[in-house]
Every structure is written in C-alpha cells, then in structure tokens.
Amino acid sequence: xxxxxxxxPPPPIALLAELTHRCPLSCxxxxxxxxxxxxxxxxxxxxxxxxxxxxxxMGVLQLHLSGGEPASRRDLETLVAEARSAGLYVNLVTSGIxxxxxxxxxxxxxxxxxxxxxxxxxxxxxxxxxxxxxGGFERKIAVARSVVARGLPLTLNAVMHRQNLDDLEAxxxxxxxxxxxxxxxxCVQFHGWAMLNRGALMPTREQTDRAKRIVADARxxxxxxxxxxxxxxxxxxxxxxxxxxxxxxxxxxxxxxxxVLPCHGAASIPGLVFPNVRQVxxxxxxxxxxxxxxxxxxAWMPEPCRSCDRRAVDHGGCRCQAMAVLGDARAPDxxxxxxxxxxxxxxLLADALASDSGLTMRAPPR
Amino acid sequence: xxxxxxxxxxxxxxxxxRLHDDRVRACRVLLGPERALMLDEVGAAIxxxxxxxQSLSVISARLAARYLAPEAEIRADVEVFLTDLAERRLxxxxxx
Numbered sequence: 082x083x084x085x086x087x088x089x090p091p092p093p094i095a096l097l098a099e100l101t102h103r104c105p106l107s108c109x110x111x112x113x114x115x116x117x118x119x120x121x122x123x124x125x126x127x128x129x130x131x132x133x134x135x136x137x138x139m140g141v142l143q144l145h146l147s148g149g150e151p152a153s154r155r156d157l158e159t160l161v162a163e164a165r166s167a168g169l170y171v172n173l174v175t176s177g178i179x180x181x182x183x184x185x186x187x188x189x190x191x192x193x194x195x196x197x198x199x200x201x202x203x204x205x206x207x208x209x210x211x212x213x214x215x216g217g218f219e220r221k222i223a224v225a226r227s228v229v230a231r232g233l234p235l236t237l238n239a240v241m242h243r244q245n246l247d248d249l250e251a252x253x254x255x256x257x258x259x260x261x262x263x264x265x266x267x268c269v270q271f272h273g274w275a276m277l278n279r280g281a282l283m284p285t286r287e288q289t290d291r292a293k294r295i296v297a298d299a300r301x302x303x304x305x306x307x308x309x310x311x312x313x314x315x316x317x318x319x320x321x322x323x324x325x326x327x328x329x330x331x332x333x334x335x336x337x338x339x340x341v342l343p344c345h346g347a348a349s350i351p352g353l354v355f356p357n358v359r360q361v362x363x364x365x366x367x368x369x370x371x372x373x374x375x376x377x378x379x380a381w382m383p384e385p386c387r388s389c390d391r392r393a394v395d396h397g398g399c400r401c402q403a404m405a406v407l408g409d410a411r412a413p414d415x416x417x418x419x420x421x422x423x424x425x426x427x428x429l430l431a432d433a434l435a436s437d438s439g440l441t442m443r444a445p446p447r
Numbered sequence: 448x449x450x451x452x453x454x455x456x457x458x459x460x461x462x463x464x465r466l467h468d469d470r471v472r473a474c475r476v477l478l479g480p481e482r483a484l485m486l487d488e489v490g491a492a493i494x495x496x497x498x499x500x501q502s503l504s505v506i507s508a509r510l511a512a513r514y515l516a517p518e519a520e521i522r523a524d525v526e527v528f529l530t531d532l533a534e535r536r537l538x539x540x541x542x543x
Contacts, residue, residue, distance in 0.1 A: 140471030170478040234463035
C-alpha cells in the first residue's frame with residue numbers, strides 16, 4: 082500500500098436513518114441539528130428502500146429508524162417490512178407519540194425487531210415539561226406496556242441531565258416495573274440544542290458521581306433482568322470518550338434529506354462536504370468520500386494525541402466537541418486533561434453550573 | 448440420561464434475538480437489541496442447537512457426539528456460554 086493511503090475501512094455495523102426531523106416533542110437537547118430539514122426535502126419511500134438494500138450489502142447489521150419521530154412518516158410500516166426483507170435487524174427509536182395500537186399491530190406484522198422508547202422523565206410533570214407535550218408521559222407508558230405485552234423487546238432510552246438525574250433510581254425501577262429488557266442511561270452530550278441549553282441541563286459533579294454508583298449497583302443487582310448501558314456526562318470525565326468508536330469506523334447516519342454523516346453532530350463541522358445518497362452510493366460515501374476519511378486513522382491527529390498511548394483507545398475523542406468548545410474540529414477533544422483545550426472546557430463548565438437559565442425548546446422544522 | 452440429579456433446563460432465543468448469516472464478514476452473528484455478537488465456530492455451533500425445545504443435556508450430548516469430546520466437558524462449556532448470554536438477556540432459560 083502506498084504511503085499516506087489509508088487501508089479500506091471495515092464495513093459499518095449500524096445505520097441510523099433519520100427518516101424525518103418532524104416530531105411532536107420539542108426536547109431542548111434534541112440530537113437533530115439546529116438547522117432542521119423540511120418535510121419537502123425528505124427522502125421518499127423508494128429512496129430509503131434502496132438505501133436499506135445498499136446498507137445490507139455493505140455489511141450493515143443493525144438499522145435504527147429514528148428521527149425526529151419516525152412515526153411521523155406514514156410509510157413507516159413499509160420501511161420496516163422492506164428493511165427486514167433486506168436482512169437488517171430493525172430497531173425503532175421513538176418517542177412513542179403517534180404509535181396507536183393499530184400502528185403497533187402493523188409494525189409488529191412488518192417484522193419490527195425492537196423498540197427503543199425515549200423517556201424524558203420518570204413522572205408526568207417533568208416528562209411533559211421537558212418534552213413540551215402535555216399528556217406525553219401517559220401515552221409513552223401506554224406504548225411501553227403494549228410493546229412488552231406483545232413480547233417485543235423494549236429499551237427505555239432515559240435521557241438524563243441536571244433536572245432529572247436525581248431520579249435515576251426511580252427511572253431504573255420504572256424500567257423494571259414496565260418489563261423493559263434494557264435501559265440506556267444516556268446523559269446529555271453537549272452539542273447542538275443541548276449546547277444552547279447547557280446552563281439548564283449541565284449535571285453537577287455530585288450528581289455525576291452518584292449516578293455512577295447507582296448504575297454500578299443496579300447492574301449488579303439486576304444482572305439477567307435488565308441490561309443497563311450508561312453514557313456518563315463526559316464534561317466531568319478526565320479522558321475523552323471513544324466517540325462513535327472512532328470517526329467512520331462502526332456506523333453512519335443518514336439525515337432526512339439523504340446527507341450521509343459519521344454521527345449526529347458532524348454537520349456542525351465547517352469545511353467538510355458530506356456526500357448525499359441522491360448523488361452517490363452509500364458504499365462510496367462510506368469508503369471514499371473525503372468527509373468520512375477526514376478523521377480516520379492517526380495521521381490527522383495533532384499532538385499530544387498523535388503520540389499518546391490512548392490514541393487507539395479514544396481516537397482523539399469527539400470531533401464535534403472540539404468544534405463546539407474550541408472552534409476547531411481538528412483539535413484534541415477538550416475533555417482530555419492532557420490537552421491545553423481543557424481550560425476552555427472548564428470555563429464553560431463552571432459557567433454552565435453557575436447558570437440556571439430557562440430552556441430553549443427545539444423548534445419545529447420549517 | 449441419569450435420574451435428574453442435575454436439574455436440566457431448556458435455553459431459547461427470546462423474541463428480538465436471532466442468528467444471522469453475515470455474508471460480508473463470512474461469519475454468524477447473534478443480533479439483539481443494540482447488540483451484534485460475531486460468533487466463532489463454537490458459538491455458532493451451540494446457538495444452532497438452541498431451538499427452544501432441546502435441553503442443555505440434549506444439546507451437550509449432540510455436540511459431544513459431533514466433536515468426539517467428553518460430554519461433561521462440553522456441557523460445562525455450553526452452560527458457561529449460554530449463562531453469559533442469559534445475563535445479557537440474549538438467551539432465556541425454562542425448565543425442562
């Protein structure tokens with residue numbers, strides 16, 4: 082292989098398909114970009130079906146149908162059936178809003194494998210306030226019970242932050258009571274909408290330490306009953322997370338308009354031209370596009386990452402976080418205490434913790 | 448099988464967990480909620496026997512015969528493998 086040429090990337094394992102940015106909720110930490118895609122620009126049914134087949138041929142195993150709220154798409158049942166027939170494991174990432182019994186019947190018949198239901202809070206008051214929809218909590222719980230009664234595996238995706246992290250024990254207890262097989266204790270990562278709302282959402286150090294103890298205890302106590310995956314609040318960590326297992330290494334996202342991204346936040350990085358499946362194949366986007374190759378391997382890394390003993394562990398951390406905090410996507414992840422950027426992150430962290438600003442709710446797409 | 452001194456159990460894959468032939472990576476994969484476990488030949492051979500009807504003893508005897516290995520040894524390996532998956536909710540046990 083000539084010098085300076087990367088080996089071909091391994092095939093991706095997971096595809097996150099953002100079918101739409103439309104959503105009945107308006108969570109202030111939404112992982113969608115702050116510039117939302119309008120309905121008129123969304124890929125149509127045939128385009129998504131073609132992508133599912135391309136993805137399966139590339140080696141994708143898991144398909145996450147996400148949004149926005151994927152149930153906002155009237156063709157959701159068709160997409161599930163086509164993805165299953167392409168050979169993919171089909172996970173529905175949903176708020177639960179819009180999933181009537183009749184719709185769940187059809188999704189089940191279409192071969193849906195797994196439901197991942199978001200949880201904004203463990204009680205109606207906080208859940209409906211964070212989600213911005215009165216009655217939302219009650220409907221979510223009804224969907225959870227229906228999914229479990231059908232025998233489908235249920236994951237609760239509990240998004241946690243300063244305003245609800247003290248409810249972590251109750252949240253885990255709710256997952257057990259509902260009969261969920263799995264819970265993701267997903268502490269908000271501060272990009273996009275969440276970055277705008279960091280003054281209201283940043284958890285304290287004490288909350289973070291307590292959450293780690295609660296998770297460790299619950300994993301032990303509930304082994305074989307409830308699988309617990311934990312995404313800690315990384316601003317309180319000393320070393321960066323291995324974001325996405327490394328840029329362009331295990332998974333890819335497709336935005337509603339067909340833009341192919343290595344992760345949710347990548348569109349925030351200026352200077353990268355992300356491929357669109359209306360112009361190129363998914364395989365080309367993954368293997369050949371400049372954007373997917375921008376941060377593969379170690380040659381792109383600045384010091385101290387390039388000579389760091391952890392470069393193959395955390396891959397330099399999160400590019401979007403370097404962009405958001407330092408204004409430079411090529412810089413080391415500022416969470417890392419071995420880097421000068423940590424001082425800037427510490428200033429933002431102190432400001433966020435001292436703040437008690439209100440929530441800026443996510444706006445609907447145009 | 449001798450008089451049931453060791454209680455026998457039947458493993459099965461719960462709904463939402465299934466075996467997949469991965470033609471790209473040329474291996475078998477166990478797919479479940481947010482999990483894709485690439486199986487080696489041994490793991491695939493065990494899970495191919497897990498049909499929700501055959502008990503641990505039956506599965507162990509069949510694998511012992513196929514691989515010409517002592518049944519007790521095979522049974523111990525199969526039990527460890529399936530117990531680990533059960534702790535991750537990728538396998539469920541029921542009474543034989």
